Amino acid sequence: MSDFHELIKSFPKTRDYVRDFFVYGFKTRNDFKEKSPRTYDNERRRLESWLAPYVRKDYAPGGSSISLAIDSSLLDTNPLFRVWKTKSFTDNDIVLHFLILDLLQDGRPRTLGEITDSLLTQYEALFDIQTVRRKCNAYEKEGLLIKTKSGKTVLFSLDNSLARWLGSNRQVLDACSFFQMAGHFGIIGNELSQQFDHENRSFRVKHSFFVHTLEDEILLELLNAMNQHKAVRMDLRSSRHGTVSTAECVPLQIFISTRSGRRFLCGYLRMSRRFSCFRLDALKHVALLETAEDYGPLLDKLTQNRPSLWGVSFQGGGGRRLESLSMTLQVIEPGEGYIVDRLKREGRGGSVTKVGEHVYRYETHAFDCNEMLPWVRTFTGRILSLECSSKLVEQRFYRDLQTMYRMYDI
Known part of the structure; x- marks a missing residue:
């Protein structure tokens, strides 16, 4: 059996486990069915090593469950940053890292041959020049070193400007x-x-929302694609079924929920010729494709459609037409004038009309009225009627009411 190592090689796998422990902390060892129990044990031990002060263990009939208890209002930094700072490396990697940076501290540019010779003479460390070249080129890409040319000679120096x-x-x-x-x-x-x-x-x-730092690697790739006006190919994992699928789109904007902090990519799907949104925590991998020549017009079209979005869904009405919703409420005036204020303030552009004594009607149009139901339910007890062009939304609302009536014996 191989020994346990705290360092990681595959960040996506670790990201999924950290998210599961953080969001779904009630899971036990037997609930992680996609990976082997041994993999679960390794990831759990890594988590306990990185985030020991915040790990909570609960005991249940099905076994113990690990979760993360983090109060963001009490902390001066995000503990999940520690996950980004742990990566596997070889002995040569770590030795070269410190020796090259220490050698170049004086600011004097050196050739690869000079660096290799100095490693031997000053530190008694023998390395092949090709190994040193790969390391220096990698650090130049990461911004640690500056690569310049003097004629045909390539020089490396430490970038200390920052x-x-x-x-x-x-x-x-x-x-x-x-x-x-x-x-x-x-x-x-x-x-x-x-x-x-x-x-x-x-x-x-x-x-x-500390947990969303785990998506920053994906977010960076998407922002790069937007900056270059390129399409992307994405691997998506279904949170409901656990299956992985592939989609291609032109990424246009990032939407962020002010309530949950959850982030979404809004892109244009050429296959179905419509806009769609994808949760960033469902994206496993992003690859850049060809340049989208119509990027500007697509972004303008999205800007025109955004006022008709209630949340992030374009799916209602097949994604090609708006749905309408009308809600009639009883508002006892003047003491409940704040209800009318709420309708105007939170109604996202919908109209509020007084249609009778103590009766108001709220009307709006949106791509997917199903997204409105959580907000609509906050007016339960005042709603006299609700009508929607999507009968499925209307039926769901009244079905939920009947379920509530049965629960409370009404």
Whole structure:
């Protein structure tokens, strides 16, 4: 049996387990059926190693379940950033990392031959020049080294510009502290703060959605595609069935729920010639495709359609026509005028009309009125009637009411 290693090679697999432990903490070992029990044990031990102060173990008849108990309002950083900082490496990887960076600290550019010779003479470390070349080229792509040419000679030097700038602008580190709590790519602010031993003593976020940092790798690829106006191919995992499918679209915008923090990609599907939204936590992999020549017109069309979105769904009416909803309510005036204010404030452009004494009608059009039902139910007890062009929405509303009546013996 192989030994357990805290370091990881496949981040997507670890991301799924961390999300399951964080969101679905009631699962026991037997509930993870897609992977072997041994895989579950390894991921659980990694989680306990990274996030020990926040791990909670509950006992149930089916076995113990692991969950994460994190109160964002009490923390100065996102504990899940630790997941990004753990990656497998070889002995040569870690040795070369420190030796090359230490060698180039003086700021003097060197050729690959000079770097290889200096590693041997100064550190007694013998490496093949091809190994050093691969490492230096990789670090140049990541922004750690600067690659320049003097004639035919290639020189590498350490890029210390950011360190010098941050070192002379300590107030910028406060901005980094704020940025790490902002929600998107906060790991960057966290890394910069830690490199300069700067602690966040100023900022706390009452409602922060820590778990969504696990999607930042996917989000970065999507933003790159948008910036380059390219289509993408995505691997999507169904949260309901666990199956993986493939879809191609032109990514246009990222939508973010103010209630749950959940992020969605809104893109255009050429096969079905309509817009659609995909949850970022359902995307497993993103690959860039060809440039979308009609990117601008598609974005303009989405901008025109957005006022008719209630949430993120374009599916109602087949995605090609709007649905209408009309809700009649009883509002006892003047004491319940706040109900009318709510309709106007939260109705997202719908009309509010007084049709009788203590009776108001709210009317709106949307792509998918099914998304409105959670909001509509908040007016239960005041609703006199509800009509919708989608009879399925209407039937669901009245069916839910009947279920509630049976539950409470009404």
